[in-house]
Amino acid sequence: MFDKIASLADDADKLFEELARQLVDAGKFHELFDARLAQSRHRLGLPIDKAANLDDLPEPIRTNVEQAYLSACREVGQLLLERGRFQEGWMYLRPTGEKTLVRASLERAVPDENSIEELIQVALHEGVAVERGLGWMLGHYGTCNSITTFEGIAGSLDLDDQRACAAVLVRHLHNELLANVCAHIERVESGPPKETSLTAMIADRGWLFDNDSYHVDTSHLGAVVRFSRLLEDPAILEIAIELTEYGRCLGHKLQYPGDPPFTDPYTSHRLLFLATLGRDVETALAFFDQQAKETSVEEFGSGAIETYLILLNRTHQYRKALAAYNDLVSTTTSLSPFAPTALALAQKSGDWDLYLEIMQNRGDLVGYAMGHIQQLQDQDS
Numbered sequence: 001m002f003d004k005i006a007s008l009a010d011d012a013d014k015l016f017e018e019l020a021r022q023l024v025d026a027g028k029f030h031e032l033f034d035a036r037l038a039q040s041r042h043r044l045g046l047p048i049d050k051a052a053n054l055d056d057l058p059e060p061i062r063t064n065v066e067q068a069y070l071s072a073c074r075e076v077g078q079l080l081l082e083r084g085r086f087q088e089g090w091m092y093l094r095p096t097g098e099k100t101l102v103r104a105s106l107e108r109a110v111p112d113e114n115s116i117e118e119l120i121q122v123a124l125h126e127g128v129a130v131e132r133g134l135g136w137m138l139g140h141y142g143t144c145n146s147i148t149t150f151e152g153i154a155g156s157l158d159l160d161d162q163r164a165c166a167a168v169l170v171r172h173l174h175n176e177l178l179a180n181v182c183a184h185i186e187r188v189e190s191g192p193p194k195e196t197s198l199t200a201m202i203a204d205r206g207w208l209f210d211n212d213s214y215h216v217d218t219s220h221l222g223a224v225v226r227f228s229r230l231l232e233d234p235a236i237l238e239i240a241i242e243l244t245e246y247g248r249c250l251g252h253k254l255q256y257p258g259d260p261p262f263t264d265p266y267t268s269h270r271l272l273f274l275a276t277l278g279r280d281v282e283t284a285l286a287f288f289d290q291q292a293k294e295t296s297v298e299e300f301g302s303g304a305i306e307t308y309l310i311l312l313n314r315t316h317q318y319r320k321a322l323a324a325y326n327d328l329v330s331t332t333t334s335l336s337p338f339a340p341t342a343l344a345l346a347q348k349s350g351d352w353d354l355y356l357e358i359m360q361n362r363g364d365l366v367g368y369a370m371g372h373i374q375q376l377q378d379q380d381s
Helices: 002-007 012-025 029-043 061-082 086-096 099-107 116-125 130-156 159-189 198-203 206-212 218-230 234-249 265-276 281-294 303-314 318-328 342-349 352-361 365-380
Strands: none
Touching: 002 012, 012 029, 029 061, 061 086, 061 099, 086 099, 086 116, 099 116, 116 130, 130 159, 130 218, 159 198, 159 206, 159 218, 159 234, 198 234, 206 234, 218 234, 218 265, 234 265, 265 281, 265 303, 281 303, 281 318, 303 318, 303 342, 318 342, 318 352, 342 352, 342 365, 352 365
């Protein structure tokens, strides 16, 4: 190995390529990264024994150094992924922003006792493939740890990833609950139930809940139903509705109330989910409208207002939502990212006069200017 390197001493390019080949064969990928950086510095006429301070470099050398760094990251990261060293590979690929490459590699991964923690770390905690990562976590660490983990990282995930995780948890808990209810019925009735849906199974079997009986951890049920507020996919919402139907049958002390508008947790969530699917919309809107108007923002925050605005948005009542925004959202109230913005509602409703009036009354010069700009863009598109 050393002799081969020595024989190429008078040709730096061939020497670096031979060095890279030997390092790959030996599996020394961190050293390969260092060698590639040294190679790029040599080509650019920079000292090869130390990294250059980018702030001190003129263009275009600075850009060339940055590109060489990313190229080395990409090469080494791919090699590590190919060998199943996912966390190390992601460490190199993170600066390149190539999540798609890592995600594709994770899709081919088969977790075992030696790799599961590393896979979950990259997929879930690093946000590369959160749905797959949460699925692995459920299978390996169970429901409780998965719910706790999701609650802890949800704020760092974008809305699509949060929805994907919520859907994973809904399906998982529903399957667990369905299996346990079926087993209970089979024990009592000496045969499996004929019904296939959870709602049908519990409809005429009040004895399933005698003496505060339950078939899945009720804190898990409450948490998963709460996560389901994020959902809009009809198939998953139908499953979430079944969870609320089950929850409404639980003993009162097992139904843990939340803040308004979810003080009656399963009934109010059921209303929200049904209305999202276009069923009992007026009933739901009347309930959440009342909750939004009567709930103290100072005491409970803006959740009741946000839920009403979200439901109006989901049911395509954009003008009504913009008017509700005007009536209910004070200048001192900050809404979460889950609530539709006034600008988005104006764009969907086309009621720019009301929007501009709202911004002017609030003294929101930025919002006012954004409205005019967005209106012009919509007219031009």
